[in-house]
Amino acid sequence: MLLGVIADDFTGASDVANTLARGGLATMLHLGLPRRDADAATEAGVVALKSRSIPADEAVALSLQALDWLKAQGCRQIVFKICSTFDSTPEGNVGPVSEALAGALGAAGVPVCPAFPATGRTVYQGHLFVGDRLLSESGMERHPLNPMTDPDLRRWLARQSREPVGLVPWRVVRSGAAAIRDALQAAAAAGERQAIVDAIVDEDLIALGAACADAPLLTGGSGIAQGLPANFIRSGLASGSASAFRGVAGPEAILAGSCSKATLEQILVHVREHPSLAVDVEAVLEERLAPADLAAFVREHEGQAPLVFSSAPPGQVAALQERHGREAVAHRLDALFADTARLLVEGGVTRLVVAGGETSGAVVSALGLDAVAVGPEIDPGVPALASPDRPLALALKSGNFGAPDFFAKALAVMARDA
Known part of the structure; x- marks a missing residue:
């Protein structure tokens, strides 16, 4: 294995695995801490953790365990x-985990860049934009678990970190890989363990990748990996051919637990032509609605792309959280979808779409999957996935990702060439 990735949630892991596979690396996505060595043909291994919203010390411990496994597989670079x-x-966890990984790898001047221009995420002068809005005005300021109220990433990361945080501004980034490399080296010399790097177009991320060919660690969104496969292919270390993917036909289901704008729109589009079941959260909390009820609905509508969703507008979510407690609501819904997914797969469902990072993490944990092969891209940042051990295809979608017709499209891509 050449390149290792530690992802702080399951949909993000799927996203970056997609980027690496498109770049030409034979990529496997490992769901949770791996229990066995990677296949010898794997060139990039992505370890999906559910560590974004847990206590920072727990996130650090999990991430360091993942790092130990990736190093044991021979990885030359970590993301x-x-x-x-x-x-x-x-x-939160970005600063503590990134600093801990940097310390373990002896890295300084670590580039930090969450930019993903294809989905409207750009960084300029250290500030994160979503489309044409600052992060703090994009709706993310009302996120139920991680409200983002400050778009200044340098300031936000510094609050989480023990050591100074630098900045590589866009005027340097647009000068190319050599200028970026010099700026990161200068940040390291100045005692800045991490440095926010501006990026507003894909070419900026490609240049950053080229600048970091020998960097032990990078921190960022999936876009930061765009330029990395070419480094290994150019050096002759990688073959340039991605993992094979075999489509899966058969019964299907869609489970949505995200409350993001994108997912809410996808639900509205899907329910117009497909059977759907809106989860009554009060009924779940009062134990009047159980996983078996949801599974029965799906079975009743087999072949019709049935959708089960708990997604709701922010106001409704806030009211539920106020009445019952944020953690209690999140825990019960994660468990509901996890147990429903297990019942569905045991009952013969072979194509499963899951919307929401926390929901996806709960589902794949319940299914007991060790690893999946990365297949074709459904929408930017979301690939189809397939188990190498049984006939099961998955699409794990971050709440904010995907076109309005994502659900139907995902089911079609998973069945391609089946």
Whole structure:
């Protein structure tokens, strides 16, 4: 294995695995801490953790375990994959985990860049934009778990970090790889363990990748990996051919637990032509609605792309959280979808779409999957995935990703060439 990735949630892991596979690396996505060595043909290994919203010390410990496994597989470079909207509270995990990984690898001047221009995430003068809005005005300021109220990433990361945080501004980035490399070296010399790097177009990320050919660690969204496969292919270390993907036909289901704008729109589009079941959260909390009920709905509508969703507008979510507690609501819904997914797969479902990072993490944990092969891209940042051990295809979608018709499109891509 040449390149290792530690991702702080499951949909983000799927996203960066997609980027690496498109770049030409034979890529496997490992769901949770791996329990066995990687296949010898793997060139890039992505370890998906559910560490974004847990206590920082726990996130650090998990990430260091993942690092130990990746180093044992022979990885020459590590990426710490975070959300493209930098999801974390001021006490959050991006800074502590990135610093811990840097310390373990002896790295300084570590580039930090969550930019993903294809989905509207750009960084300029250290500030994160979503489309034409600052992060703090994009709706992310109302995120139920990680409200982002400050778009200044340098300031936000400094609140989480013990050591100074630098900045590589766009005027340097546009000068190319050599200028970026010099700026990161200068940041390291100045005692800045991490440095926010501006990027507003894909070419900026390609240049950053070229600048970091020999860097032991990079931190960022999946876009930061765009330029990395070419380094290994150019050096002759990688073959340039991605992992094979075999489509899977058969019964299907869609589970949506995200409350993001993109997912809410996808639900509205899908319910017009497909059967759907809106989860009554109060009924779940009062144990009047169980996983078996959701699974029965899906089975009743087999072949019709049935959708089960708990997604709701921010106001409804906030009211539920106020009445029952944020953690209690999140835990019960994650468990509901996890158990439903397990029942569905045990009952013969072979194509499963899951929307929401926390929901996806709960589902794949319940299914007991060790690793999946990375297949064709469904929408920017979201690939189809397939288990190498059984007939099961997955699409794990971050809440904010995907076109309005994502759900139907995902089911079609998973069945391609089946």
